[in-house]
Amino acid sequence: MGHEMSSSGNSSTVPDSLISADDGRRYWSGIDADVNGMLGGYPGVSRIDLRTSGSFLAKLGLGRTKGQKNVKRAVEGGAGIGRITQGLLLEVAETVDVVEPIAKFTAALEGRPGVGRIYNVGLEEWRPEEGATYDLVWNQWCVGHLTDLQLAAYLRRCGAALSVGDDGKTKGVIVVKENLSTAGRDLFDELDSSVTRQDETFRQIFEKAGLSIVRTELQHGFPEDLYPVRMYALRPKKT
Numbered sequence: 125m126g127h128e129m130s131s132s133g134n135s136s137t138v139p140d141s142l143i144s145a146d147d148g149r150r151y152w153s154g155i156d157a158d159v160n161g162m163l164g165g166y167p168g169v170s171r172i173d174l175r176t177s178g179s180f181l182a183k184l185g186l187g188r189t190k191g192q193k194n195v196k197r198a199v200e201g202g203a204g205i206g207r208i209t210q211g212l213l214l215e216v217a218e219t220v221d222v223v224e225p226i227a228k229f230t231a232a233l234e235g236r237p238g239v240g241r242i243y244n245v246g247l248e249e250w251r252p253e254e255g256a257t258y259d260l261v262w263n264q265w266c267v268g269h270l271t272d273l274q275l276a277a278y279l280r281r282c283g284a285a286l287s288v289g290d291d292g293k294t295k296g297v298i299v300v301k302e303n304l305s306t307a308g309r310d311l312f313d314e315l316d317s318s319v320t321r322q323d324e325t326f327r328q329i330f331e332k333a334g335l336s337i338v339r340t341e342l343q344h345g346f347p348e349d350l351y352p353v354r355m356y357a358l359r360p361k362k363t
């Protein structure tokens with residue numbers, strides 16, 4: 125989840141052009157398959173992270189209705205070991221598909237009740253199965269591995285795979301929960317070959333993906349040396 129404030133590339137370099145999928149995967153292949161590994165040495169934030177995310181989902185109407193899970197199918201992008209799938213998404217969803225390029229991270233999820241398909245590919249390569257519809261697409265601390273163009277294209281694909289209600293309106297929702305750069309520009313992190321974006325850049329990318337923000341909130345309660353973290357709930361724009 126990167127908290128280093130270091131960055132490289134001079135100010136005229138577009139930070140996301142420095143992203144290397146190979147370098148990113150090489151970095152993550154060397155990381156332990158545990159919560160400490162997933163959270164860059166801050167395993168203690170997981171509890172409050174999951175609690176805040178659960179409240180955010182509840183405000184979107186996603187959770188339990190009369191004790192019953194009201195999300196039929198969700199997918200977690202960049203799931204790692206399934207910290208969020210197991211700690212939150214399976215609480216609200218009957219089935220959770222998982223997208224994660226590093227197979228050793230998802231090995232322990234195979235055959236777990238409620239875990240659906242496991243796709244060991246990057247989000248830039250992932251395509252929802254023909255005819256699949258999702259009530260929820262959760263992406264956290266992973267989209268910095270995609271270039272701006274890849275991210276906009278991925279989000280557009282997700283938007284097209286959201287479930288539609290009986291009234292013909294999009295019912296499903298995409299959530300992006302990510303660190304924010306407050307340096308006045310996006311920052312490239314050499315360590316894991318990812319980009320930490322500014323709020324402004326995220327909004328431009330959502331716009332390019334044809335999505336509008338239906339709800340957004342800052343995470344509170346994290347240690348002060350971490351980047352601020354924002355949750356965005358997104359749906360395709362009405363045409």
Ligand SMILES: C[S@@+](CC[C@H](N)C(=O)[O-])C[C@H]1O[C@@H](n2cnc3c(N)ncnc32)[C@H](O)[C@@H]1O
Pocket residue numbers: 125126145148149152162163164201202203204205206207208223224225226229245246247248263264265266269270
């Ligand atoms: C900081 S961890 C976060 C894992 C999980 N989202 C969580 O919050 O616990 C980043 C994850 O992104 C994955 N990742 C790296 N490149 C990716 C890509 N191109 N597409 C999707 N996930 C990627 C890594 O393998 C790693 O599991």
